Amino acid sequence: MAIYDHPIHALDGSDATLSDYSDKVALLVNVASRCGLTPQYEGLQKLQDTYGERGFTVLGFPCNQFLGQEPGSSEEIAEFCSVNYGVSFPLFEKIEVNGADRHPLYEELTQVADAEGGAGDVQWNFEKFLVSPGGTTIRRFRPGVEPEAPELVAAIEADLPS
Numbered sequence: 001m002a003i004y005d006h007p008i009h010a011l012d013g014s015d016a017t018l019s020d021y022s023d024k025v026a027l028l029v030n031v032a033s034r035c036g037l038t039p040q041y042e043g044l045q046k047l048q049d050t051y052g053e054r055g056f057t058v059l060g061f062p063c064n065q066f067l068g069q070e071p072g073s074s075e076e077i078a079e080f081c082s083v084n085y086g087v088s089f090p091l092f093e094k095i096e097v098n099g100a101d102r103h104p105l106y107e108e109l110t111q112v113a114d115a116e117g118g119a120g121d122v123q124w125n126f127e128k129f130l131v132s133p134g135g136t137t138i139r140r141f142r143p144g145v146e147p148e149a150p151e152l153v154a155a156i157e158a159d160l161p162s
Contacts, residue, residue: 001091002108004017004019004021004135005018005019006104008093008105010090010091010093011078012094013093015111016092021057023055023161024055025055026057026130027056027129027152028061028105028129028130028131029059029128030061030062030095030097030122031060031062031070031073032063032070033070034069035066035067035069037126037143038069040126041087045085045089046147046148047148048088052088054091055160060081060087061091062091063094063122066124069125077094097110097127097132097135098122110122112139118147125137127143128143129141132159
């Protein structure tokens with residue numbers, strides 16, 4: 001449950017709490033608006049549309065650490081996501097996912113190994129962490145794994161509440 005205890009702010013700057021999502025399957029993703037992987041927003045929104053009413057949510061965390069690919073203000077990020085991809089899932093404040101100023105949430109998430117056994121720093125934008133309800137299981141999917149990849153969809157479906 002510790003991942004739900006980290007203080008965070010919504011994209012609009014208001015206080016938010018990750019514990020609001022502790023009963024859901026949550027896909028935490030560091031996102032960026034000017035990245036070659038930005039079209040993954042479309043797949044993330046499809047996942048939200050497909051599974052949102054079944055106990056699933058995408059949680060987006062804008063990050064500007066990878067070649068400055070998320071330089072915009074919160075308002076610009078919100079508008080970009082809405083206009084270009086119809087994003088309806090929660091977006092949080094811009095954070096750092098690596099380095100000395102890494103957000104405590106990502107300090108914890110980066111301890112999780114991927115399918116090949118690699119843990120540590122986030123490799124790039126759109127790295128995904130799938131958290132089961134209650135936070136008991138966390139699976140890591142590297143940026144190249146598309147949101148609708150069979151292995152990610154299967155993991156989501158396996159964790160959905162009955």
